[in-house]
Amino acid sequence: MTRATLALLALLALPGLAWGKTEKVKETKLPNGLVVHEYKMKNGMQLLLVPDKSAPVFNYQVWFKVGSANEKLDPRLQKTGLAHFFEHMMFRGTKNVPEGQFDIQLSQAGAVGENATTWLDRTNYFESLPKEKLELAFRLESDRMANLKIDEKSYKTELGAVIGELKMGKDKPSRVASEAVWDLAFEKHPYKWTVIGTEEELHSFTVDDANYFYQTYYAPNNATLILIGDFAIPNAIALAEKYYGNYKPKDIPKQELPAEPEQAKKRKREITHPLANANFLAMGYKIPQGNHPDMAALEVIGAILTTGDGSILEQQLIQTGIASHVSAGPYRTRYPSLFFFTVQMAPEKSDSKAINAFDDAMSRIRKGQLKEEEIERAKNQYLLMAYNDLLDSSAIGRNLGEALVSTDNYLNEFEVLDAVKKVTAEDLKRVAATYFTDEKLSFVRLVPGKGASK
């Protein structure tokens, strides 16, 4: 036994530093050769560690399984917008790190890509740092998970920035139309509500609400740390134990989701936007939750329609000047969701050309009329897109995290990749017939015009 091994064993024996408390769950090799090492801490916090020595840097991500969908169902809140607003407050100050110092310490250490996002089912925080700064990341991130200090003054100031963000979105016709589709498609499910909330809701939140939200949902057993880059696993686990090990798990409320009534017929809405100079069409078809086995076929349908210059709608709508932008694909979320198809029409072009092109394409898929080469093209375009998304550590972390929060399986994206390779014309035919029907459709047509933007 070497002196180094003895020293390591001695370290393991120390209370509070003993990474023996943290159990290894499994390790999995990713398609690019990197290995995900999964650990579970005693307090329920999940660690996904992906060593990669190709550059002397690392990417640090913390994912909380709480998003805007949880707020509306919370008996105390019953409003939307706080999860996102709260995300902003996480950059303010803690009991140990005074206001402004979080950003200053990270920036001074050379952080890049420091940011956070909130979505329907989750909130995530992330940054990249030089490898020497690993402990700094653990110290700062763990501190704000438990010791945030929210005061009235900074709360009010941050509210201005959040309302600025909300208004920035309102000035974008495409965003307004997409939000209207979610609103139209769902009657009871909280996906109906926008992540950012309304101005009225934002003004109504109090410091007490924010503290309640923090104390209720920010807990080690509701969080996953994803660490990718140049570090040693024993060191990362020792730091996790040191900085997160003393946090107690909490009882995270189990929310009963209201059953979304079956949609019986096509829903339509027309809205105006003062800054639009051409129509914007947004369609949402009801689809299952993110871990459903049909997701691979839905991704391939998205690629058939709009991925690449050779996709059907790029050729029929963009390359003819009828539209200036098209997109199609499923939103993979924790609960049943939407397949979106959007078209930014060119000025004075008829909407019917876009709608007919989409209907014709879907009809060909439903009837099994696609050529094998068209399917092969779409599958390979999807793979190319996915492989390009594995080129840097933050994107790999994002893939693992998004899959985790929407399916409880952080490898789901890689499983979908494998499933995409196996999708057949028959699969596409069945999936198209199942989900792309009028009674699953919510259709929003945004036209230029005066009046409220929503």
Place this chain on the structure above:
Amino acid sequence: MKKLFLLLALLALPGIAEAGIRLKSKGAGPNYLYEKDSKALASSVQLVFRTGSLADPKGKEGLSELAFRSLLGATKKRSKEDFQAAVERLGASISIDVGAGRAILSVDALSDNLEPALQLLAEAVLEPGLVDEDINAIRSELLAGVNQELSNNRRILRRIFRQAIFRNTALAFPPEGTLNGLSNATNEDVRAFIASQLKAKDVIFAVSSNRSEAEVKGWIEKTFANFPEGNAPALAMPSPEKIEGRTVFVMDRPGSTTTEIAIGHHGILANNKDRDTLETGLFAFGEDMTSRLFQELREKKGWTYGAAAGFDLFERPRRYPGAFLVWSFPQAEHTQELVLRALEIYEDYAKKGLTAKELSFAQKSLGNSYPFKFATSRSRLTARLYELLENAPHHDVAEYRGIVNGVTRGSLRSAIRKAHNAENVAIVLVGDPERTKGLLTAIPKVKNVVKITDPLAAF
């Protein structure tokens, strides 16, 4: 999303290659840049040409974009549809990126299919069809894209700002061109442009792949063996007129709930000897979320979701004139107070530079984050390309840290005096007229107010 501006701060870092990365040229012929990425499952090969919208003749703005995009139509061997299908069935994608002084054709491909994807790229470049039907279709597509800018206040702001500081030069319009320029550029112009600009001595091949360098280089030499010899015509570098005094350019967009704001003037060249010094100053002034501008306008006042300043907000410094701008997009009701405060902050910076504490902070931050320039094969490639194309000096990590740590408050003030001026600026406002009209008389020392009604046309 909490912080939009970190990305901008990252972009602000000088783009230079690390020690040990050096260019390899094949005699007088094309340059090859290669970066290995053993983890990659997809490869990228870029063909980079030293041309772009600076080559667009007056009245035909958008010609270079139209011409390069036309390469993705039919080839001499197959129709446009067949060509697109052949590329994409391989799990490949060919894209075009035209700037003012460089145009890039990139092929991204599943690494197993890189060789056949390169053959298709060569077919597009060396045997383009350039048939009327395809060029006309691409023109329609580009016109639709330019028209679409009219629904986006931020795009409108950039258009107006460009013209405001580069009027009467080829930089006054973006590479996407104008409605008139695209319509005036004939199909014959497109064919002539391609024939004159795609020459072997000007092209750079830039590769990022898990396939070996020898393998990829061999494929390139084989597939591009017949690249037309010679040089493309040298680009004329524009000399924009000096900005005198403060001119406000305003475009009314009734119903806007935010106002897009730019305050700026000409920038610097990539090889400006003070560039690292100036960028050290700008990091603390407006490029980072810890900067004065961001802290004052967003963190303390809460008037806006974002505020930033720098050279890179417009376009990274290159071998032709760039721009410096202060940019924000406050809630409409805070437009006036934000513009006046932003001007005050800039005036103060232009006069006094940074405090000792700010300078020290910027030096540490920039020095510590510099290794990220080389963290991925694609970022290394970008740095090397930048060095080669824009005559930007090369620094390794130690050298860069030495330069940045050597900046003093005095050397920064001296550099600022040459590059910054808060008195001679273009101020562009795009927003609801109810929120901007009071401002036109409130801004001190305004020489002229120009009302813009059509941001797509020359003014």
